[in-house]
Amino acid sequence: MAEISEAVWNEDVTESDYGVEKATYHAAVFEQYKLCVEMADRVSARRNLANTFFLTLHSGLVAFLGAWLSQSQHSRISVLLLLAGLLMLLALCTAWWFTLSSYRQLNDGKFQVIGALEERLPARAFHRAEWEALGRGRDWRVYLPLTHVERWIPVIFASAYLLGFIALAV
Template structure:
């Protein structure tokens, strides 16, 4: 946290640089804090939108493949074509997983900055107090961080694709 704090604050700018000094300086810090919290919320919303996109895409493709393969004249799909389809689906799972990971890393950085800003505010409600109230994510009965759950979804889809391909080849 100290490293973030060192890169966060402008050493050349302080309360004395503002016309109304302390009040304006603290208002500026609070406004930046508010903006950072809002941006972290927007990243979370974009992450949820990305998850919805990938989940919808996989569901639609599975529905299409299920319908298409249920027709008798499509059941004898060449192995090469089936393998190519599975590889594309696995590639989409990998992309999904890395997208989730990237959003998680971006939010982690934003929360570190928010925590450093809270060091200059009267209360550390968002990063320190809320995280403490949630048991810091250590006990799943108190709070289960979403990133621990959501990163398994693409892996479950990938596993289902591999098992489905193996089962289809065994028939």
């Protein structure tokens, strides 16, 4: 955290650069803080949209595959066609997993910057106190971070696809 804190603050800009009033400097820090919190919230919203996109895509594909497979003869489906379909579905699951990882990393960085900004604010309510109140996500009965849950969804879909295609191929 110290490294992030050093990266946040300009060495050349101090309270005295904002004139005699420290209030102007603190107001500027608070405005940057509010902007960072807003941007972290927007990343979370985009992450939810990405989850909705992938969940809708996979749900539609499962419905399509179920309808298609119920009308076709399983013996006529070639193993190569099954394998090609499986690889495409697994690629979508992999893309979903990496998208979630990227959003998680981006938000982690944003929350570190927010924590560094809170060092200069009267309270560390968002970054430190809230996280402490939630037990730092260590006990799932107190707080289960969404990132711990959502990263399993693409894995579950991929496992279901593997088992389904193995059943069809046998």
